[in-house]
Amino acid sequence: MYVAVKGGEKAIENAHRWLSEKRRGNTDLKSIELKQISEQLFLSVSRVMAEGSLYDKELASLAIKQSSGDLIEAIFLLRAYRTTLPRFGYSKGIETDNMICSRRISATYKDLPGGQILGPTYDYTHRLLDFKLIAEEEVHNSKEVEIDNIEKLSRVSEYLNKDDLIKRENNTSKQPKDLTREPLELPADRSLRLQSLTRSDEGFLLGMAYSTQRGYGRNHPFVGELRIGIVDVFFEISELGIEIEIGEIEITECETVNQFMGSKKEPPQFTRGYGLVFGQSERKAISMALVDRALQWKELGEENQNAPAQDEEFVLYHGDNIQATGFVEHIKLPHYVDFQSELELIRKIRKDAQKSEK
Amino acid sequence: MLKSQKNKYTKEDPLEHDEYNFAYLDEQTKRMIRRAILKAIAIPGYQVPFSSREMPMPYGWGTGGVQVTASCLCPTDTLKVIDQGADDTTNAVSIRKFFEKTANINTTDDTNSASIIQTRHRIPEEPLKEGQILIYQVPIPEPLRFLEPRETETRIMHALEEYGLMHVKLYEDITKHGHISTAYAYPIKVEERYVMDPSPIPKFDNPKLHNNEALQLFGAGREQRIYAIPPYTKVISLDFEDYPFEPMKAEAICSICGSNSSYLDEIIINDKGDKSYICSDTNYCEKRK
Numbered sequence: 214m215y216v217a218v219k220g221g222e223k224a225i226e227n228a229h230r231w232l233s234e235k236r237r238g239n240t241d242l243k244s245i246e247l248k249q250i251s252e253q254l255f256l257s258v259s260r261v262m263a264e265g266s267l268y269d270k271e272l273a274s275l276a277i278k279q280s281s282g283d284l285i286e287a288i289f290l291l292r293a294y295r296t297t298l299p300r301f302g303y304s305k306g307i308e309t310d311n312m313i314c315s316r317r318i319s320a321t322y323k324d325l326p327g328g329q330i331l332g333p334t335y336d337y338t339h340r341l342l343d344f345k346l347i348a349e350e351e352v353h354n355s356k357e358v359e360i361d362n363i364e365k366l367s368r369v370s371e372y373l374n375k376d377d378l379i380k381r382e383n384n385t386s387k388q389p390k391d392l393t394r395e396p397l398e399l400p401a402d403r404s405l406r407l408q409s410l411t412r413s414d415e416g417f418l419l420g421m422a423y424s425t426q427r428g429y430g431r432n433h434p435f436v437g438e439l440r441i442g443i444v445d446v447f448f449e450i451s452e453l454g455i456e457i458e459i460g461e462i463e464i465t466e467c468e469t470v471n472q473f474m475g476s477k478k479e480p481p482q483f484t485r486g487y488g489l490v491f492g493q494s495e496r497k498a499i500s501m502a503l504v505d506r507a508l509q510w511k512e513l514g515e516e517n518q519n520a521p522a523q524d525e526e527f528v529l530y531h532g533d534n535i536q537a538t539g540f541v542e543h544i545k546l547p548h549y550v551d552f553q554s555e556l557e558l559i560r561k562i563r564k565d566a567q568k569s570e571k
Numbered sequence: 572m573l574k575s576q577k578n579k580y581t582k583e584d585p586l587e588h589d590e591y592n593f594a595y596l597d598e599q600t601k602r603m604i605r606r607a608i609l610k611a612i613a614i615p616g617y618q619v620p621f622s623s624r625e626m627p628m629p630y631g632w633g634t635g636g637v638q639v640t641a642s643c644l645c646p647t648d649t650l651k652v653i654d655q656g657a658d659d660t661t662n663a664v665s666i667r668k669f670f671e672k673t674a675n676i677n678t679t680d681d682t683n684s685a686s687i688i689q690t691r692h693r694i695p696e697e698p699l700k701e702g703q704i705l706i707y708q709v710p711i712p713e714p715l716r717f718l719e720p721r722e723t724e725t726r727i728m729h730a731l732e733e734y735g736l737m738h739v740k741l742y743e744d745i746t747k748h749g750h751i752s753t754a755y756a757y758p759i760k761v762e763e764r765y766v767m768d769p770s771p772i773p774k775f776d777n778p779k780l781h782n783n784e785a786l787q788l789f790g791a792g793r794e795q796r797i798y799a800i801p802p803y804t805k806v807i808s809l810d811f812e813d814y815p816f817e818p819m820k821a822e823a824i825c826s827i828c829g830s831n832s833s834y835l836d837e838i839i840i841n842d843k844g845d846k847s848y849i850c851s852d853t854n855y856c857e858k859r860k
């Protein structure tokens with residue numbers, strides 16, 4: 214007779230062997246190198262670092278290679294690795310005022326000190342397949358692109374700050390909670406929300422942000438400033454009482470300026486949404502800023518429109534793609550036992566129903 | 572950094588090296604989890620928040636159970652892992668292998684000789700005894716979740732012992748279907764205080780939760796909750812006087828061992844759709860053969 218599948222162990226081994234062959238693909242072709250990934254697929258690397266919450270281009274490239282380009286799988290690999298790393302402490306807050314920008318644009322001022330810097334962007338490209346790339350062997354770019362603006366660029370929101378037209382965001386000396394070390398408890402303060410948003414799934418945030426623009430929690434945003442560039446990271450060694458630079462990271466920062474007509478709590482003024490993401494990721498940074506602004510309705514005394522993007526519990530609980538993918542996909546695991554008990558129940562209820570019909 | 576350097580350039584399985592701590596988690600994390608476990612034992616049925624870590628298996632695939640197991644394991648422990656009652660289902664195999672590699676402990680299929688049993692969806696047929704720990708993998712720890720989706724609300728309901736909504740739901744079931752239409756993850760009340768989700772075990776298993784000699788721990792990784800039923804704890808399945816709780820199983824006997832009292836899996840044996848039944852608990856069935 215048929216006996217329920219035995220030998221799960223062997224089956225798993227075979228499946229994994231097959232997978233690793235598939236991952237490698239045709240062996241007549243060279244195996245893709247990590248450097249190629251980090252140099253030529255750097256936007257993928259950015260996303261994996263941001264949502265993996267680990268800034269390491271080499272490891273992110275490895276994860277992308279190992280996951281055959283499935284970015285959520287790659288993010289998962291990085292997260293699982295990250296969680297095992299010992300913690301020496303927390304770095305000082307990065308100073309994005311001192312960013313060396315490769316890109317800096319403002320949608321609110323035509324010109325401003327430091328100017329608009331387009332930088333490497335897909336904006337304004339015509340989305341036409343470039344068939345030249347099929348045959349591309351070597352790069353023909355003759356001119357080296359130089360970053361000439363190493364001076365410090367003043368911040369757009371500062372101009373509004375000076376005129377008291379935008380809500381001031383005060384520095385708090387409070388040590389922010391660490392989402393990766395403490396369970397999420399609600400209500401969350403803004404620093405915790407931002408932590409959660411910056412590692413949230415890009416697609417989820419994009420959808421949430423988009424919904425605010427279409428009227429579900431509308432917040433009238435302008436991109437006050439979007440900048441991409443390099444900042445230094447400092448770490449304080451308390452035993453020695455000194456601060457040292459431990460490295461530099463590339464980040465994308467977006468500050469939106471949002472219309473606000475005032476409430477019982479706050480006078481009419483502009484308000485802001487904030488997005489900060491590892492690597493180059495404008496879509497995510499802008500989305501994050503819109504959602505951050507939507508989530509501030511309570512602090513600002515705005516009306517709750519019951520929009521999904523205003524709902525802290527909804528946004529924070531469902532934005533993590535590693536949690537989401539695990540749980541959604543877990544329904545492919547065996548559920549024989551539960552299904553069996555449902556079978557028995559439905560049979561019983563049907564039997565009773567048939568009896569009472571007669 | 573150092574760690575990654577070492578990992579990156581060796582071809583062997585990184586878990587087999589001393590790259591990771593005993594049972595994978597670092598000691599500090601285990602301490603944090605043990606504190607949550609102790610709190611859970613002190614307040615039976617109460618869901619204790621804990622800072623769940625990313626594990627090398629996906630959320631929803633047993634990460635809560637795995638973290639609790641990792642925090643309870645000692646080198647002298649003997650571990651049994653089951654899924655759907657069976658030792659050889661793929662996910663059980665995968666979790667058992669994980670601990671064989673990372674903790675180098677003994678494993679067994681024998682319910683009786685295991686000191687720790689991690690389970691998904693079943694309680695073994697063989698009665699557990701003092702000193703054993705049964706660790707459940709939990710997908711949704713909140714019994715009130717499908718009545719009230721908000722965690723902020725359900726925590727208040729627990730605090731105020733406000734369980735009316737649950738009783739209304741069960742009552743509506745009876746008026747609509749003539750039965751309580753919950754077949755698994757059937758809600759229980761622990762020590763006359765907290766309403767608790769026993770994880771998706773069939774309600775057939777519910778009576779075994781009561782007064783069990785073993786310590787029962789529940790881990791929900793994605794939802795970041797741990798809860799417990801200490802040994803010899805009073806557990807009742809929610810019901811009404813005129814509609815008492817009844818455990819349920821297929822009215823058949825096991826076609827391998829002939830048991831008429833164990834929980835059975837229904838299997839389809841040919842293209843005509845003929846059915847047969849076998850014990851869901853493979854170790855129990857094996858021993859009776």
Ligand SMILES: [Zn+2]
Pocket residue numbers: 825826827828829830849850855856857859
């Ligand atoms: Zn049997």
